[in-house]
Amino acid sequence: xxxxxxxxxxLLADYGVALRDGxxxxxLKSLTREEARAIRESDDFWAATEMVRLMNSxxxxxxxxxxxxxxxxxxxxxxxxxxxxxxxxxxxxxxxNRVNL
Amino acid sequence: MDKRxxxxxxxxxxxxxxxxxxxxxxFVRATFNIFIRHLYRYLGNEVECEDVLEDVYADIWENPDxxxxxxxxxxxxxxxxxxxxxxxLREVYRRMNRNLALSQADLENLVAPExxxxxxTEQAELKQxxxxxxxKLKARERKAIEMWMQGMSNRAIANQLKTTVGAVKMLEFRxxxxxxxxxxxxxxxxx
Numbered sequence: 001x002x003x004x005x006x007x008x009x010x011l012l013a014d015y016g017v018a019l020r021d022g023x024x025x026x027x028l029k030s031l032t033r034e035e036a037r038a039i040r041e042s043d044d045f046w047a048a049t050e051m052v053r054l055m056n057s058x059x060x061x062x063x064x065x066x067x068x069x070x071x072x073x074x075x076x077x078x079x080x081x082x083x084x085x086x087x088x089x090x091x092x093x094x095x096x097n098r099v100n101l
Numbered sequence: 102m103d104k105r106x107x108x109x110x111x112x113x114x115x116x117x118x119x120x121x122x123x124x125x126x127x128f129v130r131a132t133f134n135i136f137i138r139h140l141y142r143y144l145g146n147e148v149e150c151e152d153v154l155e156d157v158y159a160d161i162w163e164n165p166d167x168x169x170x171x172x173x174x175x176x177x178x179x180x181x182x183x184x185x186x187x188x189x190l191r192e193v194y195r196r197m198n199r200n201l202a203l204s205q206a207d208l209e210n211l212v213a214p215e216x217x218x219x220x221x222t223e224q225a226e227l228k229q230x231x232x233x234x235x236x237k238l239k240a241r242e243r244k245a246i247e248m249w250m251q252g253m254s255n256r257a258i259a260n261q262l263k264t265t266v267g268a269v270k271m272l273e274f275r276x277x278x279x280x281x282x283x284x285x286x287x288x289x290x291x292x
Contacts, residue, residue, distance in 0.1 A: 009274035013255060015211075016273070020252065022146030024212070028194065028201055036202035044278055046210070050217045051281040057142040058228045059250035064141045064150060065134065072151065073129050079159040080122055 005034040008042045016052045020060065102173050106131040110177075113165045121162050129158060135178060136186075138224055143190055143212060153193060157185045175221045182220075187213040219284060234283045242276040245269060 006014065011031075018027035031039070039045050105127055112124025136157070140150045161168065167184040171177045190213035198205055219227060235243050241262065248258045259269045 009271045010267070012274050012277065013270035016249070016277075017255065019145040020249075022144070022149070024145065025194070025197060028197060028203065028208070028211075031202045033202045036204070036207065040204065040207050044274075047281050048274060048277045049211065050214070051277045051284065053142040053217075054219055054227060054284070055231065055246070055250060055277075055280075056145055057138065057224065058231045060145070060252075061138040061141050061224055064137050064147050069130055069133050072133065072155070073126050075151075075155050076125060076129055076158040076162075077122070079155055080125065080162050083159055083163060084118065084122075 005032055005038070008038055008045050011035055011039060012045055012048050012052070015049060016056075019052060019056050102171075102177075103131060106174075106177075110168060110171055113161065114169050118162075121165060125158060125162055128161075132177070132181075135174070136181065139178060139182060139220075140186060140190075142220075143214075144193070149193065153186070153189045156189050157181065160185050160189070178221060179216060182216060219288065230284070230287065231280075234280055234287075237283060238276060238279065242272065242279070245272050246276055246280070249273060 014030070015024075015027055018024050109124050109128035109131060113121055113128055115121055115124070133154075137150050137154055140153055141147070144150050144153065161181070167180050168177070171180060191209050194208055194212050198208055201208060203211070219230070222230065235246060238246070245258055245262065248261060253261075255266050255269050255273075259266045262269065262272075264272075
């Protein structure tokens with residue numbers, strides 16, 4: 001039967017394209033057991049992924065600029081408020097909510 | 102380090118949660134572009150970068166201890182990556198792991214690796230460096246990488262180079278390893 005597993009250079013190329021196009025989960029899901037093993041055993045693959053990340057950053061990193069940081073700040077603030085509420089709810093005395101039976 | 106950022110860091114490490122919350126706005130304004138570009142290296146997806154970064158800032162608010170005694174911008178980025186971003190990057194894919202052939206350790210190394218070569222190099226400097234390295238490659242190798250960096254598919258690159266997709270993938274793999282060796286030699290010379 002033909003071996004349908006991708007070679008290490010194909011895996012690297014597919015990883016690079018997935019990272020560049022922002023669809024890494026699709027690449028991760030596409031890996032077979034054999035391919036995962038090939039990745040684990042290949043030092044070249046790991047060395048190359050490091051370079052691919054740098055190329056991705058140099059080539060496309062500039063396109064990630066938030067049009068409105070103010071909007072993002074309100075998201076962060078909302079996340080903080082939600083954590084504050086969660087923290088105060090968990091430290092509240094449980095006796096207050098206890099139902100008398 | 103920028104004075105605004107230094108003041109924000111001082112506020113962020115305050116024991117009072119409200120003071121930390123107030124310090125968050127100037128901190129986000131001063132660091133957003135640096136952090137999101139760094140995250141983009143690992144995710145390649147703007148929306149996911151923003152989601153992860155939102156959690157990273159909230160984590161910093163909750164537990165800012167690692168940000169005491171930050172000496173400069175590179176130290177800040179390194180600390181935030183190692184103590185806050187990596188944890189969140191790992192969580193992005195943790196849910197998926199049940200259905201993946203990759204082991205948990207390999208998955209983590211792929212999506213949230215240790216800091217490597219030139220990971221703290223600024224964007225403009227990195228671009229310049231890469232441009233210089235590309236100039237040292239053979240014409241065909243350089244063309245393949247430049248087309249990849251313009252966002253072209255491997256099939257389109259193969260058409261341009263009048264070869265097969267398989268040959269393009271092999272060419273890219275070899276060239277990327279060559280570039281990495283060049284980068285490593287460059288950093289060794291710098292040291």
